[in-house]
Amino acid sequence: xxxxxxxxPRGVRALAGxxxxxxxxxxxxxxxxxxWSELTAQATQxxxxxxLWLSLGCSAAATxxxxxxxxxxxxxxxxxxxxxxxxxxxxxxxxxxxxxxxGGVALLFAFGRNGLVGAPLADWFGVSLPFTxxxxxxxxxxxxxxxxxxxxxxxxxxxxxxxxxxxxxxxASPWRTLVSVTLPMIAPSLRAGLLLAWARALGEFGATIxxxxxxxxxxxxxxxxxxxxxxxxxxxxxxxxxLLVLFxxxxxxxxRHHWFPVR
Amino acid sequence: xxxxxxxxxxIGTLDLRVALDLGPDETVALVGPNGAGKTTLLRVLxxxxxxxxxxxxxxxxxxxxxxxxxxVPPQERRVGYVFQDHLLFPGMSVLDNVAFGPRSRRATRRDxxxxxxxxxxxxxxxxxxxxxxxxxxxxxxxxIALARALAAEPRMLLLDEPLAAVDATAxxxxxxxxxxxxxxxxxxxxxxxxxxxxxxxLADRLLVLEDGRIVQSGTLPELVARPASRYVADLVxxxxxxxxxxxxxxxxxxxxxxxxxAEDGPVHVTFHPRAVSVFRERPSGSPRNVWSAPIVSVxxxxxxxxxxxxxxxxxxxxxxxxxxxxxxxxxGGDVWIAVKATEIAVSTA
Numbered sequence: 001x002x003x004x005x006x007x008x009p010r011g012v013r014a015l016a017g018x019x020x021x022x023x024x025x026x027x028x029x030x031x032x033x034x035x036w037s038e039l040t041a042q043a044t045q046x047x048x049x050x051x052l053w054l055s056l057g058c059s060a061a062a063t064x065x066x067x068x069x070x071x072x073x074x075x076x077x078x079x080x081x082x083x084x085x086x087x088x089x090x091x092x093x094x095x096x097x098x099x100x101x102x103g104g105v106a107l108l109f110a111f112g113r114n115g116l117v118g119a120p121l122a123d124w125f126g127v128s129l130p131f132t133x134x135x136x137x138x139x140x141x142x143x144x145x146x147x148x149x150x151x152x153x154x155x156x157x158x159x160x161x162x163x164x165x166x167x168x169x170x171x172a173s174p175w176r177t178l179v180s181v182t183l184p185m186i187a188p189s190l191r192a193g194l195l196l197a198w199a200r201a202l203g204e205f206g207a208t209i210x211x212x213x214x215x216x217x218x219x220x221x222x223x224x225x226x227x228x229x230x231x232x233x234x235x236x237x238x239x240x241x242x243l244l245v246l247f248x249x250x251x252x253x254x255x256r257h258h259w260f261p262v263r
Numbered sequence: 264x265x266x267x268x269x270x271x272x273x274i275g276t277l278d279l280r281v282a283l284d285l286g287p288d289e290t291v292a293l294v295g296p297n298g299a300g301k302t303t304l305l306r307v308l309x310x311x312x313x314x315x316x317x318x319x320x321x322x323x324x325x326x327x328x329x330x331x332x333x334x335v336p337p338q339e340r341r342v343g344y345v346f347q348d349h350l351l352f353p354g355m356s357v358l359d360n361v362a363f364g365p366r367s368r369r370a371t372r373r374d375x376x377x378x379x380x381x382x383x384x385x386x387x388x389x390x391x392x393x394x395x396x397x398x399x400x401x402x403x404x405x406x407i408a409l410a411r412a413l414a415a416e417p418r419m420l421l422l423d424e425p426l427a428a429v430d431a432t433a434x435x436x437x438x439x440x441x442x443x444x445x446x447x448x449x450x451x452x453x454x455x456x457x458x459x460x461x462x463x464x465l466a467d468r469l470l471v472l473e474d475g476r477i478v479q480s481g482t483l484p485e486l487v488a489r490p491a492s493r494y495v496a497d498l499v500x501x502x503x504x505x506x507x508x509x510x511x512x513x514x515x516x517x518x519x520x521x522x523x524x525a526e527d528g529p530v531h532v533t534f535h536p537r538a539v540s541v542f543r544e545r546p547s548g549s550p551r552n553v554w555s556a557p558i559v560s561v562x563x564x565x566x567x568x569x570x571x572x573x574x575x576x577x578x579x580x581x582x583x584x585x586x587x588x589x590x591x592x593x594x595g596g597d598v599w600i601a602v603k604a605t606e607i608a609v610s611t612a
Contacts, residue, residue, distance in 0.1 A: 160350075162346060162350055163350055163352065165306075165309075165311050165337070165344075165346075166344070166346060166350040166352075167352075167363070167367075168310075168311070168336070168337040168338045169309050169310075169311070169337050169338075169340075169342060169343065169344040169412070169415075170338075170363050170364040170367055170411065170412070170415045171338050171339075171341065171364055171367040171368050171415050172338055172363070172367040173338055173367070174338075176367055177338075180352075180363075181352055184352075184354040185352075185353070185354065187354075
């Protein structure tokens with residue numbers, strides 16, 4: 001059976017085309033200027049490899065933090081509506097809409113050497129987060145957290161709650177119900193949330209450079225490396241950019257069924 | 264183990280107020296229109312909802328004594344609940360679904376699986392152990408949901424419309440199996456059913472719930488003999504009204520029925536739909552009860568046609584398809600209704 005769709009209003013097609021071109025042009029620009037012959041040579045330079053490993057390590061660590069802290073938060077947020085829940089929802093969404101630089105500044109005032117939490121941390125434990133790998137992880141986790149929490153909460157919200165009831169009547173403790181019934185049922189949302197959070201952490205720039213600085217081999221992740229390379233060698237910057245585009249595109253492709261549901 | 268419950272619970276527009284005293288030796292069918300509170304009642308018994316006031320007690324254990332007082336959460340109640348759409352966990356095999364209860368009670372994986380296999384065989388589906396719930400038919404899923412509930416060794420069993428998701432051919436078989444499994448279960452059994460056939464086949468007693476209240480409780484013959492409400496009369500398939508008898512004439516909400524009954528006072532009047540005659544023109548002759556009424560609906564029912572009319576005395580008549588055609592019932596409009604006084608059963612209310 002074929003469905004006949006209604007004709008589109010006049011002009012919509014043309015404007016949609018302009019939008020698509022707008023999205024496509026930067027990619028074409030990048031593609032045409034990338035020194036394809038030097039790709040492997042550029043990509044295997046020590047500072048690029050350092051940045052790559054740092055990026056992968058920090059973003060993976062940030063994703064783990066996001067999962068460990070974000071899942072309980074999502075479960076709590078899924079409870080009955082209340083003023084507190086609304087306030088927390090605003091708080092969770094904030095890093096998503098805030099300019100990341102502002103997030104970095106805020107982190108600096110909280111966890112910096114003279115910050116609210118940072119000062120006692122440094123005085124009592126000798127722990128200092130800014131300008132360290134841990135600082136990169138913190139900045140990335142802060143920015144990536146909403147992506148995971150909102151995806152996980154959406155999954156919980158869409159789930160048929162009576163499965164939880166069924167598990168309870170069968171004698172399962174709340175923990176057992178969570179681990180063997182709820183989490184498997186929302187696994188697609190959790191996977192999507194984790195991938196999104198990881199991709200966002202990997203691409204993080206503003207909060208990282210503000211809070212963790214731009215120290216080569218220590219806190220200079222891939223996006224920061226691209227920025228630094230742009231001043232000295234635009235070719236290297238374009239190679240790194242191509243790598244990041246390929247990676248992000250790969251994530252979207254993996255998630256295509258989640259983003260582009262088949263009608 | 265007896266179930267004694269005195270339940271008050273408001274949820275949305277429903278105000279549930281029910282007192283129950285159910286023995287371990289009987290299967291009770293809960294019937295009632297949609298929104299009457301049947302599922303809510305089961306949820307309260309299972310501990311998925313608390314009472315606002317009252318008490319739920321199973322044997323010597325108080326399960327729920329109201330807010331701030333004793334409350335046993337569902338996972339500790341050992342009340343088996345079979346949901347209407349079975350709710351088998353989609354990510355687990357059939358065997359793991361049935362083993363879920365024993366596993367939750369800290370049985371080893373091995374013991375839980377062997378007990379699950381035994382239960383699967385008892386419901387006749389031992390060979391489906393490795394199947395995924397999505398691959399099952401409605402009847403199979405329902406039997407496995409029952410096996411899953413029984414494997415958790417409940418002390419009371421609640422079934423919410425166990426036959427709803429099953430097609431007509433599988434229904435008879437499933438009904439027979441359900442009856443055997445229910446009979447083998449030692450404890451209180453409550454099931455929500457929609458059809459009187461299911462109630463008759465599975466239950467010893469019916470509880471009729473309307474608007475959050477139990478309007479009638481009894482065996483099917485008791486309900487047929489004396490339906491307490493319009494809904495019950497419809498359910499058991501006869502016309503029944505509550506009225507007041509004065510000198511052989513029963514007043515039902517303003518409409519008058521001549522009956523063969525001498526005693527004055529409040530009465531139930533019932534008459535079978537087949538005892539109702541239908542005409543297009545006003546009939547002449549013996550029937551004393553003749554009135555005109557608009558046609559509400561005409562539906563085929565097995566080899567007969569069920570005609571529903573409105574007016575002050577809304578009733579159902581059953582006539583042959585041939586008569587229905589001759590009367591051109593499909594065209595609607597008004598018909599003349601006649602019921603012989605001797606066909607109307609009257610009992611003191």
